[in-house]
Amino acid sequence: MSDRIKAEFPAPDPSGPVPVRAPAVHRNRTALIKGRFMMAAVSSVALCALMGLLYLFGLMPAAVASSGAVLIMGSVLLFYLVFRSRFNEKARDPSMTLPMTTAAVLCVLYVMLGSSAARDTFVSFFGLILLFAVFRFSTRTLLLQSGLMLLGYAGVIFAAWRAGVPGADHAPDIARWLTLAIALPLFALIGGEIMAGRRTAMQRLRASEERFRRLTALSSDWYWEQDQDLRFTTLSPGLETKAGIAPWRLIGKTLPEITTAPFHADWHVHQEASAARLPFAHVEFQASDDSGALRWLSLSGEPLFDADQRFLGYYGTGRDITARKAVEARIHFQAHHDALTGLANRMLLIDRLEHAMAQADSDGHALWVLFVDLDRFKRINDSLGHKAGDAVLKSVAQRMQAQLRPADTIARLGGDEFVLVLPDWPAGSLSLGLVQRMMDAVRAPYAANGNAILISCSVGIAVYPGDASTAELLVERADVAMYRAKEAGRNSAHFYKAEMNALAMNRLRMESDLRSALQTNEFVLHYQPQMDLDSGRIVGVEALLRWQHMRPGLRQPAEFIGVAEEIGLIVPIGDWVLNQACLQAVAWQRAGLPPMHMAVNLSARQFAQPGLVAAVSAALERSGLQPSLLEIEITESMMMTDVEQAVATLADLKRLGVRVAVDDFGTGHSSLYYLKRFPIDVLKIDRSFVRDIVSDADDAAIVAAIISLAHSLDMTVVAEGVEHADQLIYLARCGCDTMQGYMISPPMRAEALDPLLVDAPAEAGVRGRLRA
Secondary structure: OOHHHHHHOOOOOOOOOOOOOOOHHHHHHHHHHHHHHHHHHHHHHHHHHHHHHHHHOOOOOHHHHHHHHHHHHHHHHHHHHHHHOOOOOOOOOOOOHHHHHHHHHHHHHHHHHHOHHHHHHHHHHHHHHHHHHHOOOOHHHHHHHHHHHHHHHHHHHHHHHHHOOOOOOOHHHHHHHHHHHHHHHHHHHHHHHHHHHHHHHHHHHHHHHHHHHHHHHHOOEEEEEEOOOOOEEEEOOHHHHHHOOOHHHOOOOOHHHHOOOOOOOOHHHHHHHHHOOOOEEEEEEEEEOOOOOEEEEEEEEEEEEOOOOOEEEEEEEEEEOHHHHHHHHHHHHHHHEOOOOOOEOHHHHHHHHHHHHHHHHHHOOOEEEEEEEEOOOHHHHHHHOHHHHHHHHHHHHHHHHHHOOOOOEEEEEEOOEEEEEEEOOOOOOOOHHHHHHHHHHHHOOEEEOOEEEOOOEEEEEEEEOOOOOOHHHHHHHHHHHHHHHHHOOOOOEEEOOOHHHHHHHHHHHHHHHHHHHOOOOOEEEEEEEEEEOOOOOEEEEEEEEEEEEOOOEEEOHHHHHHHHHHHOOHHHHHHHHHHHHHHHHHHHHHOOOOOOEEEEEOOHHHHHOOOHHHHHHHHHHHHOOOHHHEEEEEEHHHHHHOHHHHHHHHHHHHHHOOEEEEEEEOOOOOOHHHHHHOOOOEEEEOHHHHOOOOOOHHHHHHHHHHHHHHHHOOOEEEEOOOOOHHHHHHHHHOOOOEEOOOOOOOOEOHHHHHHHHHOOOOOOOHHHHHHO
């Protein structure tokens, strides 16, 4: 490191505070003032030395030499005291060059007055003094100094002539004066104008440099230079103000020596450009700032050559790009990660899965892809809100991640779907035990809004390389296996099997066909009559949905209702059923049949819709059906999902005048307390209890208890699935009000049921015959 560099950027004392360095411009100005003062002082001392030599050679009297030296040194001492006390700092010329020059001229004139040898010797000093002044003063000042010299020299010549020294020849003095009278003004004019132009150019250069410094300060860049060995020699202060790195830390070092992290990918391009002495741009690297934090820096530079094309180094600009890199990293993270859980998203999952597959091919080990779906997660969002649901999702993600190994990958595809990539490394480390531990971790209770939530998950597993050859297909087949786990009862894990593809294709085909079934009028209603056990008359029918598919034929609700629920078609299908059933009830009345109750089943999603009551009202208004003849059937589980909402919805239905029936009673989880709160008109005993009432004493007791309970709550009882006379007789003896089942009629199309409704017997009912 050169002395100049050390002087400009001194290393701090590690044991003491970091020195505060004055700006370079201020340091250079102070040095310049001192230099000018010293030049003037040295010139004055040189005059004294010359007078001493003249005295020693006998060319100057001792009195003149000593007095002249005293005057010159006295003036120098006086100016030094002024300079040392800093009285000169506010002066227009802090170096005091002009007063020192004027004092020197006066001292020279004094000495010339006392010695002819001094006049012959010192007259040349007028030119030297004026030459010195040319670099400092304007043309006007130079002319004034020239006039002072000429006037003083003329006064010396006149004084010598008046002194009348015998034999003195004044002609040489006059000749020298005339020469000076012509030369000094010309020199002042020409030299002054030349130096004025030079000073103007220097001022423009300084102004340009100042503009450059200001522009650099306003921009985010700083300036740097390197020598032939690519070591930094110059760094502008912007490096410290903008990047927090003191320039002295980098002076004398090469770029690799200041880098604290691996270079960016374009580092090799920069090396090749530097070796070829070519320009380079945007070389990115990381370096530690003065606090130890990593900063991202970018350099752009061009080579510098002398007149003979010899390489001198590089110069260019640098920029702190830490903020930009942070934004880029954030954008990259957001593009490849899930915003809620911070897990990998689908894009990053496929990338990591492809890498894991390539590694599995290389090492010869297997790979499992797990598709995880939370069971009945929608209930959490619907009952507790999406904020609670999001909290559960984040907890699920954390629990699953805690069960994984460092080499495993977990991603969230959206909603409550997660995908795990588990390599079998070391070989044999994968097992269903690992999957079960993950499922157990998910199943542990969660706290949300003061509630303890229990949730399970269904897992589908696809194995590489056996089940698929691409990342996308592996995920798809794990998804197929997960649906098989759902269908098998949830809270289980299933491996993918080839036959699942056929099931998945059938499901996809069913979804597609369902979406068009409403438009193509493929849905039909079958009606099953309900008989009053006292009168033996048909007092109502239950509308049952069927799908008249073109290829497989008539399909039962169990085959497609679940799919319709999942894809969101159950609501428009339910509305269609409601409207068609009401229209059919009115059509039978217009045909002359007595009024009958029309029972219509609601799905869980349809019952939870905010517009249910409005839809029922619109169907009644559209058809003209009397509200009391419409019977809305719901299940126990539908009521218990949200008790308060169910009570409000049923109350609104009751205000319309429709009847409310609880279907499949006895198979749900309702309590007697809640049963009392619901405005229910009808209880329907599930066929599973009716089937064995003759042979099973427990079923018989349950049916009798349900009938008694319903009557005590002023409800009508309907028994479903009656197929034999002994079942009918037992129900009649227990006081059951109404029955439906194959003993009377299976569900049929309206036109097929018409003869039965018209020809229904008018004799006494079952109980009447039993009494008889």
